[in-house]
Amino acid sequence: MSLISLKFLIFVVIAVVGYYLIPKKYQWIWLLVFSYIYYISSGVKIVFFLVFSTAVTYMTGLLLQKSEEKESTLGKKKIKARKRKIITLALLLDFGMLGILKYTNFLLGSIGSVLGSSVPEFDFLLPLGISFYTFQSAGYVLDVYWGKCKPERNVFKFALFVSFFPQLMQGPIGRFETLAVQLYARHSFDGQRIERGVRRILWGYFKKLVIADNAAMFVNSIFGNVDQYSGLAIIGVLAYSAQLYGDFSGGIDVVSGIACLFGIDLDENFRRPYFATSITDFWHRWHITLGTWMKDYIFYPISLSKWMSRFGKKARKKLGKQIGRALPICIANIIVFLVVGIWHGAAWKFIVYGLYNGLVIGISGMLAPQFRQWKNALHINDKGKGWMVFQILRTFVLVNISWFFDMASNVPDALKMMRYAVTKFEISELFTAGIIPLGNNNPKYIMLVIATILFGCAVLFVVSVFQERGLTEAELYRKVPFALRCLCYVAILFILPVLGAVPVTSGGFIYAQF
Amino acid sequence: MRNFKRTFFVVIILIFCVAVTNVANYVIIPYSYARITMHNIASEEHDILYVGSSHGLCGIDPDIVEENTGESGINLCFGGEYLRDSYYMVKEAASHHTPKKIVYELDPGYWVSPENQNGDFGRLYYEMPLSKTKCQYFFAKMLDADFRTIIFPWYNYRSQLLRIKDTVKIKGSQEYDEYDPAYFNDIVESYRKSGMIYRNRIEGEKSFDNFVLWDEKNIQEISKTYFEKLKVFCDEKGIELIVITTPIPRETQEMYEQQYADADQYFRTYFEKQKVEYYNFNYMDLGGFNRALSEFADGEGHMYGDTAEKFSGILANTLKNQ
Numbered sequence: 001m002s003l004i005s006l007k008f009l010i011f012v013v014i015a016v017v018g019y020y021l022i023p024k025k026y027q028w029i030w031l032l033v034f035s036y037i038y039y040i041s042s043g044v045k046i047v048f049f050l051v052f053s054t055a056v057t058y059m060t061g062l063l064l065q066k067s068e069e070k071e072s073t074l075g076k077k078k079i080k081a082r083k084r085k086i087i088t089l090a091l092l093l094d095f096g097m098l099g100i101l102k103y104t105n106f107l108l109g110s111i112g113s114v115l116g117s118s119v120p121e122f123d124f125l126l127p128l129g130i131s132f133y134t135f136q137s138a139g140y141v142l143d144v145y146w147g148k149c150k151p152e153r154n155v156f157k158f159a160l161f162v163s164f165f166p167q168l169m170q171g172p173i174g175r176f177e178t179l180a181v182q183l184y185a186r187h188s189f190d191g192q193r194i195e196r197g198v199r200r201i202l203w204g205y206f207k208k209l210v211i212a213d214n215a216a217m218f219v220n221s222i223f224g225n226v227d228q229y230s231g232l233a234i235i236g237v238l239a240y241s242a243q244l245y246g247d248f249s250g251g252i253d254v255v256s257g258i259a260c261l262f263g264i265d266l267d268e269n270f271r272r273p274y275f276a277t278s279i280t281d282f283w284h285r286w287h288i289t290l291g292t293w294m295k296d297y298i299f300y301p302i303s304l305s306k307w308m309s310r311f312g313k314k315a316r317k318k319l320g321k322q323i324g325r326a327l328p329i330c331i332a333n334i335i336v337f338l339v340v341g342i343w344h345g346a347a348w349k350f351i352v353y354g355l356y357n358g359l360v361i362g363i364s365g366m367l368a369p370q371f372r373q374w375k376n377a378l379h380i381n382d383k384g385k386g387w388m389v390f391q392i393l394r395t396f397v398l399v400n401i402s403w404f405f406d407m408a409s410n411v412p413d414a415l416k417m418m419r420y421a422v423t424k425f426e427i428s429e430l431f432t433a434g435i436i437p438l439g440n441n442n443p444k445y446i447m448l449v450i451a452t453i454l455f456g457c458a459v460l461f462v463v464s465v466f467q468e469r470g471l472t473e474a475e476l477y478r479k480v481p482f483a484l485r486c487l488c489y490v491a492i493l494f495i496l497p498v499l500g501a502v503p504v505t506s507g508g509f510i511y512a513q514f
Numbered sequence: 515m516r517n518f519k520r521t522f523f524v525v526i527i528l529i530f531c532v533a534v535t536n537v538a539n540y541v542i543i544p545y546s547y548a549r550i551t552m553h554n555i556a557s558e559e560h561d562i563l564y565v566g567s568s569h570g571l572c573g574i575d576p577d578i579v580e581e582n583t584g585e586s587g588i589n590l591c592f593g594g595e596y597l598r599d600s601y602y603m604v605k606e607a608a609s610h611h612t613p614k615k616i617v618y619e620l621d622p623g624y625w626v627s628p629e630n631q632n633g634d635f636g637r638l639y640y641e642m643p644l645s646k647t648k649c650q651y652f653f654a655k656m657l658d659a660d661f662r663t664i665i666f667p668w669y670n671y672r673s674q675l676l677r678i679k680d681t682v683k684i685k686g687s688q689e690y691d692e693y694d695p696a697y698f699n700d701i702v703e704s705y706r707k708s709g710m711i712y713r714n715r716i717e718g719e720k721s722f723d724n725f726v727l728w729d730e731k732n733i734q735e736i737s738k739t740y741f742e743k744l745k746v747f748c749d750e751k752g753i754e755l756i757v758i759t760t761p762i763p764r765e766t767q768e769m770y771e772q773q774y775a776d777a778d779q780y781f782r783t784y785f786e787k788q789k790v791e792y793y794n795f796n797y798m799d800l801g802g803f804n805r806a807l808s809e810f811a812d813g814e815g816h817m818y819g820d821t822a823e824k825f826s827g828i829l830a831n832t833l834k835n836q
Contacts, residue, residue, distance in 0.1 A: 005660065006657050006661040007657040123731075445673065483523055486523060486524065487527075490530070
């Protein structure tokens with residue numbers, strides 16, 4: 001069920017109306033039923049994987065708690081070993097399922113290309129949102145294992161935590177301690193909350209339909225025909241910047257708005273990422289829930305592990321204090337981003353994408369003292385606006401380099417496009433026949449599409465500047481009379497069909513394929 | 515009081531939105547052949563209904579078939595028509611008059627590609643009179659479409675904003691009231707009352723724009739589902755169902771020989787199981803019919819009008835000698 005289909009909107013309206021009409025104690029059951037209806041609508045077979053993941057993590061939570069209760073009789077050491085076995089098995093089952101379904105063919109293909117022969121591929125079903133709910137479930141069992149939260153005893157309530165329909169397809173990856181409480185709580189109808197939800201949904205559709213889908217037309221043509229549009233490589237990657245942000249953050253706005261209609265606040269996934277002043281900062285603002293998941297469940301366990309501290313000590317002895325201290329963090333970052341890359345998809349380009357980010361962050365961390373020295377030597381005022389703008393632009397360029405790997409068909413194409421981006425620029429190629437699908441080769445129409453993307457980006461930029469300065473939308477809207485607010489919503493509603501593109505892939509969201 | 519005011523205001527806003535949308539529908543949605551098609555199936559009685567894709571739309575002239583067989587017909591094919599659309603078109607037509615035959619023009623590419631939003635189904639849905647079939651079509655297809663297609667029917671035509679003056683003018687004219695197809699005639703093509711589009715011979719490069727090759731791996735179950743529904747419907751109503759694949763340029767077939775042969779094999783087996791006659795004109799002796807690329811408007815296989823007339827003669831003989 002596409003997020004922009006009429007069916008989905010009607011589904012949401014029925015779910016919301018019913019949610020506030022039924023007795024409050026049944027609200028979570030209502031949500032569970034609708035979540036499963038939503039998931040089943042994409043195929044009955046794929047429900048097996050969701051149920052499997054739910055069952056494994058639910059049982060693990062209970063087993064971990066049971067083991068803990070036996071601590072006084074069996075002893076701390078024995079219990080620790082038992083818990084470790086349980087968590088290892090649970091993670092193997094959870095990630096094993098994801099790995100087999102998502103990465104088997106990639107591995108077989110890679111082995112085949114190394115051996116120079118073709119290896120038969122499996123026709124695996126890739127369930128919707130599997131990467132998201134697997135990570136969410138794994139986060140839960142690790143939290144229970146580390147004693148950060150108590151396991152949920154009611155299997156149906158737990159099933160809701162894993163399957164809550166707005167966030168099932170493209171996140172955000174929720175945490176049990178913040179999400180579960182809201183899911184099981186009783187919510188009263190709140191007009192202001194509904195308005196906030198509707199507003200967020202409209203804003204999400206604006207980003208997706210007006211910015212992302214219009215930009216996608218150029219992106220698909222340019223990245224799909226690298227040599228034909230070699231003079232547009234730079235425009236292609238800039239359009240992809242707009243498309244990816246509009247698509248992913250727009251989708252998140254839509255799902256967060258829907259969750260808001262049920263009285264539930266999902267974790268924020270974006271915080272004006274293109275205003276980031278470094279790649280590290282970028283990852284604190286882009287796909288935040290994945291970033292924090294990686295930080296909590298991979299980065300810290302690696303960087304605080306015994307073997308890493310031993311390695312750090314050795315490195316400090318052999319390489320000096322400064323490098324010795326930074327090297328373990330650098331390695332942990334590279335591992336984290338390697339996983340981020342693999343999470344994005346089963347292809348070498350994603351592995352390179354992850355490694356690139358890890359290396360930039362790792363090396364920047366190691367060279368941080370040198371950067372400080374150079375800054376001092378050049379008398380750069382790092383509190384000044386000029387320096388900040390430079391940092392933002394520098395980060396934007398670095399991020400765009402990573403987008404080449406993310407969007408190109410493969411690594412050689414990405415490298416070729418990078419080369420074209422700095423050696424060729426031919427704006428006239430923008431008006432080549434066929435760059436926009438559906439036979440719209442009229443230069444006026446192409447200009448109109450470009451103007452629409454620029455208009456969308458300009459609106460997004462202005463809103464982002466206000467938000468960056470600390471002005472929240474709630475504050476902004478509180479000052480506007482109700483009637484004017486309604487007219488604004490109507491205006492946005494009519495902008496969607498006027499300026500929004502026909503979705504190239506029937507309304508698909510990029511991250512919904514994960 | 516404050517709540518009442520707010521509710522009242524919201525209602526006013528909703529009425530305003532509906533009014534704006536209706537005005538926009540009138541001034542932006544152009545006069546289309548879908549209006550004539552829908553009028554014709556309601557007001558005329560036909561022996562044969564031709565359904566299928568744009569290949570059928572440009573390749574089958576029901577008037578030529580009638581001249582040869584004595585069986586009248588109407589071409590209900592349209593660009594981007596999937597089996598789900600064909601099924602509801604047939605149902606709508608049969609609700610006015612039960613035909614003797616349904617000829618389904620099969621383009622294998624449509625069986626292996628997911629339904630997209632680029633077809634003309636929005637036009638046909640919009641022009642379809644309010645009926646039980648329209649409601650069923652809504653739940654079966656439109657509900658899955660982009661919400662803008664339904665809430666703002668003018669959305670698919672927003673690129674024609676500059677033609678508002680023409681649209682308003684034609685909608686107030688006698689041509690529009692009388693469902694005159696002459697309005698659609700231009701240098702590229704003309705629209706026949708029987709539903710066929712006659713492509714004129716014009717110079718230019720021949721494109722391969724919407725070409726989808728057959729690959730059994732990609733078969734869409736929904737196509738099978740709706741074909742089987744169509745078969746059941748025809749059996750229940752005593753309508754004969756015939757499937758055809760129109761000729762494509764020989765050059766295209768040679769270029770993708772294996773894929774076309776695989777598709778032919780697949781459909782022969784499938785339709786045999788379904789007990790439905792299948793004629794693939796790319797693997798039949800068509801006498802003197804010229805299948806050179808020069809006889810087609812593009813490499814995909816959209817016939818020029820004169821080629822379509824010759825082919826329709828062959829089709830008529832096939833239907834007669836069945």
